[in-house]
Amino acid sequence: MVMAVTVHIPTALRAYTDRRESVETEGGSVGEVLQQLTAAHPPLRPHLFTPDGRLRSFVNIYLNDEDIRYTGRESTPVKPGDSLSIVPAVAGGR
Amino acid sequence: MATLTEPTPAIELSKDEILRYSRHLIIPEVGVDGQKKLKAARVLCIGAGGLGAPVGLYLAAAGVGTLGMVDFDTVDFTNLQRQVIHGTSDVGRPKLESAQATLSEINPNVRLVPHPVRLSSENALEIFRDYDLVVDGTDNFPTRYLVNDACVLTGVPNVYASIFRFEGQASVLALSGGPCYRCWYPEPPPPGLVPSCAEGGVLGVLPGIMGTIQAMEAIKLILGIGTPLKNRVLLFDALQLRFRELKLRQNPDCPVCGAHPTIRELIDYQEFCGIRGEAAEPEPPAGDEVTPRELQAWRQRGRPVFVLDVREPHEVQIAAIPDTTLIPLGELPRRLNELQPDRETVVYCRSGQRSARAVRHLRQAGFTKVWNLKGGILAWADEVDPSLPRY
Numbered sequence: 078m079v080m081a082v083t084v085h086i087p088t089a090l091r092a093y094t095d096r097r098e099s100v101e102t103e104g105g106s107v108g109e110v111l112q113q114l115t116a117a118h119p120p121l122r123p124h125l126f127t128p129d130g131r132l133r134s135f136v137n138i139y140l141n142d143e144d145i146r147y148t149g150r151e152s153t154p155v156k157p158g159d160s161l162s163i164v165p166a167v168a169g170g171r
Numbered sequence: 172m173a174t175l176t177e178p179t180p181a182i183e184l185s186k187d188e189i190l191r192y193s194r195h196l197i198i199p200e201v202g203v204d205g206q207k208k209l210k211a212a213r214v215l216c217i218g219a220g221g222l223g224a225p226v227g228l229y230l231a232a233a234g235v236g237t238l239g240m241v242d243f244d245t246v247d248f249t250n251l252q253r254q255v256i257h258g259t260s261d262v263g264r265p266k267l268e269s270a271q272a273t274l275s276e277i278n279p280n281v282r283l284v285p286h287p288v289r290l291s292s293e294n295a296l297e298i299f300r301d302y303d304l305v306v307d308g309t310d311n312f313p314t315r316y317l318v319n320d321a322c323v324l325t326g327v328p329n330v331y332a333s334i335f336r337f338e339g340q341a342s343v344l345a346l347s348g349g350p351c352y353r354c355w356y357p358e359p360p361p362p363g364l365v366p367s368c369a370e371g372g373v374l375g376v377l378p379g380i381m382g383t384i385q386a387m388e389a390i391k392l393i394l395g396i397g398t399p400l401k402n403r404v405l406l407f408d409a410l411q412l413r414f415r416e417l418k419l420r421q422n423p424d425c426p427v428c429g430a431h432p433t434i435r436e437l438i439d440y441q442e443f444c445g446i447r448g449e450a451a452e453p454e455p456p457a458g459d460e461v462t463p464r465e466l467q468a469w470r471q472r473g474r475p476v477f478v479l480d481v482r483e484p485h486e487v488q489i490a491a492i493p494d495t496t497l498i499p500l501g502e503l504p505r506r507l508n509e510l511q512p513d514r515e516t517v518v519y520c521r522s523g524q525r526s527a528r529a530v531r532h533l534r535q536a537g538f539t540k541v542w543n544l545k546g547g548i549l550a551w552a553d554e555v556d557p558s559l560p561r562y
């Protein structure tokens with residue numbers, strides 16, 4: 078079953094989503110949603126995935142407020158109305 | 172929750188202090204006891220910049236008794252857009268000197284402890300041990316991980332925030348067994364993938380908002396009131412004016428705060444963050460050129476290098492290196508007054524030819540620290556940012 082999910086895009090990656098803050102995507106799992114997202118916005122792909130297709134270790138993905146590392150990673154199921162957040166490490170402060 | 176500091180009987184408030192802090196004293200959650208806790212507290216602020224400015228201003232005003240600051244930088248014109256602890260007449264002064272002048276004017280009762288050093292694995296533990304709380308306002312990954320590990324190893328909580336353009340993150344880390352930065356991000360991004368403020372820019376109000384959140388959390392921890400921003404991360408998006416909260420869990424496999432830590436002392440953070448091969452602070456090249464990678468490395472270290480674009484406006488619309496200033500080559504001779512002859516300046520164009528002419532012109536005009544970006548924006552696209560369109 079296919080479901081609409083909102084993906085929140087961080088400032089640093091909005092250059093690859095036509096400057097949009099959020100993108101509506103479909104999929105039954107976190108992995109499917111991310112595949113759909115990067116298929117719709119191919120330049121985003123190298124920022125989220127390694128060349129061999131693994132999620133990059135320094136990009137955290139949250140389903141609603143929960144880190145997917147603790148819920149089954151990319152196989153974590155998603156429901157309609159869920160929001161997925163891409164949260165890259167940010168170091169700025171000065 | 173337990174408080175960080177207990178007021179010792181020796182801590183008293185003077186008549187002047189009672190008047191100064193009266194708006195605190197009449198809050199039941201603060202009161203005289205709370206104000207004495209603030210006076211007894213020792214807070215270390217890492218960085219006297221965008222985040223450190225509001226942190227320093229509000230903690231000093233609130234009456235935190237001992238306020239340490241670590242910074243080795245001098246005030247630069249590009250700082251003034253957001254680092255409100257410094258003023259125009261402070262440009263060129265050491266940041267700690269400037270910050271101290273501002274803070275002692277705000278509250279002469281605060282004991283200010285300057286640490287005019289670059290925080291390192293050699294000095295961090297020794298400095299941290301004298302404080303109850305660290306507020307992290309640095310601007311690069313090696314120092315972020317260094318501050319984190321030093322906080323975990325010394326047991327000093329870390330009130331964390333970081334910023335990028337319109338976006339901020341904040342959390343209270345390493346607080347009595349709570350998660351640390353490595354639980355959240357076990358590994359740093361490779362250098363060059365995440366831009367720093369110097370490259371990516373930051374809206375000046377943003378560090379004001381995130382820094383005051385840090386100051387509030389610091390004061391709550393000192394007073395032992397409310398619910399600290401522990402086990403969660405606050406995300407702020409200024410463009411949407413939206414706050415969101417994410418869960419932050421302690422990772423049992425965390426290499427520094429997990430069940431079986433592998434990091435028991437401070438490590439080489441430059442190497443950990445993949446910044447090696449280049450010396451800790453690369454010297455300006457002796458020749459006329461810098462490579463895109465060299466320029467990128469300077470910016471990542473927060474070096475305030477000025478980058479001048481000498482192309483035409485329509486070329487800028489196609490592609491540009493972030494945080495650069497445009498003066499087309501033809502206009503350069505009559506617009507020299509817009510530039511600072513003693514400022515480190517890198518000039519670029521499409522492929523490096525026009526900018527080489529500009530460099531020669533600037534040197535003849537008395538500019539001493541000016542280099543050509545080798546290969547122009549085309550080489551920048553090859554070596555630093557492959558997402559830039561080529562033309």
Ligand SMILES: [Zn+2]
Nearest residue numbers: 351354425428
């Ligand atoms: Zn940890």
